[in-house]
Amino acid sequence: MLLLDPASIDLATLRTLWAGTPARLSDAALSAVDQAAETVARIVAGGETVYGINTGFGLLAQERIPGDRLAELQRNLILSHSCGLGDPAPGAVVRLMIQLKLLGLARGHSGVRRIVVDALQALLDHDALPVIPSQGSVGASGDLAPLAHLTAALMGHGEIAHRGTVRPAAAILSELGLTPLELGPKEGLALINGTQYSTAATLHALFAAERIMGAALVAGALSVDALKGSAKPFDARLSELRGQPGQIRVAAILRDLLEGSAIVASHHRCGRVQDPYSFRCMPQVLGASLDLLHNAARTLVIEAAAVTDNPILFTSPDEAISGGNFHAQPVAFAADTITMALCEIGSLAERRISVLVDPKMSGLPAFLIDDGGVNSGLMIPQVTAAALVAENRAHAFPASVDSIPTSAGQEDHVSMAPIAAHKAQRVARNVAGIVGIELIAGAQGIDYHAPLATSPALAPVHARVRAISPHLGADRMLAGEMASLQAAILDGGFTGDFLLLP
Known part of the structure; x- marks a missing residue:
């Protein structure tokens, strides 16, 4: 207890x-x-x-x-x-x-x-x-x-x-x-x-976002390996020169995840100069999202034990002061920033999926399937990811900037914090679905590089994906496997062993 x-x-x-x-x-x-x-x-x-x-x-x-x-x-x-x-x-x-x-x-x-x-x-x-x-x-x-x-x-x-x-x-x-x-x-x-309902609902979204961020880093590293992309953009010196804490942390995690990959070693001196932004800018974009989650967490920790009812009582002498601590504007802002961070995580993951299924960009079989034409491979999972990204954008407008008077005008400005929290929860579920699709695409790309092996850190990830979604040799229904990966991400099954939020 x-x-x-x-x-x-x-x-x-x-x-x-x-x-x-x-x-x-x-x-x-x-x-x-x-x-x-x-x-x-x-x-x-x-x-x-x-x-x-x-x-x-x-x-x-x-x-x-x-x-x-x-x-x-x-x-x-x-x-x-x-x-x-x-x-x-x-x-x-x-x-x-x-x-x-x-x-x-x-x-x-x-x-x-x-x-x-x-x-x-x-x-x-x-x-x-x-x-x-x-x-x-x-x-x-x-x-x-x-x-x-x-x-x-x-x-x-x-x-x-x-x-x-x-x-x-x-x-x-x-x-x-x-x-x-x-x-x-x-x-x-x-x-x-x-503000206890708003705060609890927003913390629910925050902890989901933390798990999703971890899974997105794992999936992103897997995609880098599947693309035969470069790990040089994750060099610590680049991030230290900028100084943004989230970027520094994300770059370090990506370096650790890719360390020891035989696939990375195999193209050390290849002619490719630059990877698409969705790959080489992960520290910058996901790092900024991580910083937003840190900011939201700080607000929510303060709010969790705050006195937010009314009137508020004081002793010595006895006094009751009627104020406005019940106004959940800090929570509303936190919830909306969680949604923004999640939207970017999902948007970047969908772009990496799109690159992997495009033979012109990836050098892999079209839609990551053999015998294309007869087989559609991951063509439509990428469309599903795009649909979820579009839905997330519709939820991204901040609820915290809206207000509608209530109680005959006595409560003439409200925070909309619960609405912001609900949006964050919906977007979290969507992004978990997008990252789950990326895990399938990344694992499929890794398969095509055999017998070259991915890194020691990513090999267990590949195995966990394959335990849920076996190698795609011919078309089959993937909806159930995608839903299972989405659920596994929300349950923390792909978060990694790195601590993202203190």
Whole structure:
């Protein structure tokens, strides 16, 4: 069981949580939760009017709510905001979303009681994940609808996925011996104000992008060998003269991947002067993409343990300040930059596929198949890659520069962070498909250079590809093999043993 301290969260911890490692808050963090709850109790007892504790919400903030209706206020808040649509969020996103909510509450500025934290933790301990519709948040005033669906499940409303089935939340809670949560003052608002859905969904895309980047480097190196391309553009001295950290890192990885290739050695003094940009500019393009992923990761690590609800409580003296920490603009920018990075990874991979299947460019059989004409080889997989690149371009327009007023104009500028995160997830899946096709093309090109062998680092990659997609000697249906490689990339099966993000 991993003990979590919101003061010491890093990307490695978040990656572990995303992968499903059990975790809970440390005792020190829980102490801070108790202190904030006591602050709310004192504010209520003192009769002061404080937004979200004893007032309405949004445009109704001027409405004072009497003490005997505060529980009703919080209950109605959750039920009225549980209005999402769309496909359920992936389980990994929901699990991480709950962990992030716990981390935010544990900073001790939200005012929930320990019982609320315990209820959230119980969902994780039992792997009982609320069904969270993925549409309905614009990423300002918090991820209201997704977080409301989470909170509603704690109260016995909505549905929960448990042990492979989806059933009414009340039935699952009863089966697990859990009592439906009754919310106290401020607790409903504390649970639904926050960027936890946007942040979890964007981290989901980031960790996929990290795996895809690793696979793209492996596939790119395999393609260089298949082309009998030059490794000289990856010389450390070139990248050091420019100084961009991503470029330096990518060039080093490509050098290591190609080291010891008999194919590279075989054309040491060939007449080819320059390879196409998609091959020799990999350090420059993929390195820039890697730098974008680093920037996004830095933002998301900060956001993961941030206090993003409203109002925010302070003690000594007791004070509640209504601000805008729930606005997810930093997350929206991070998600959009992940999409940009992924788009370039996919675009470059498709160009390398195109070069390999073109006999004029590669010197290999047309479409990497013998008996061309009767056989079409990898003609249409390259078209599929091109289609995915085109679809990615349609998703590349940043959601973060858009806004639409909500709540009768009270929330007049929103971040669109969840929309940006969803686009990043879709593009990630597309790019995994493109890189999977490149792995097939690269492996096929390597086959044509036998008995010359690829490098010791790439030989196992070639073998893994061939275990999923055997050598193409004659036309056959490739869709299933392409989908399997896409899934293997997203599962981390072709990432390599190099660490791309800290």
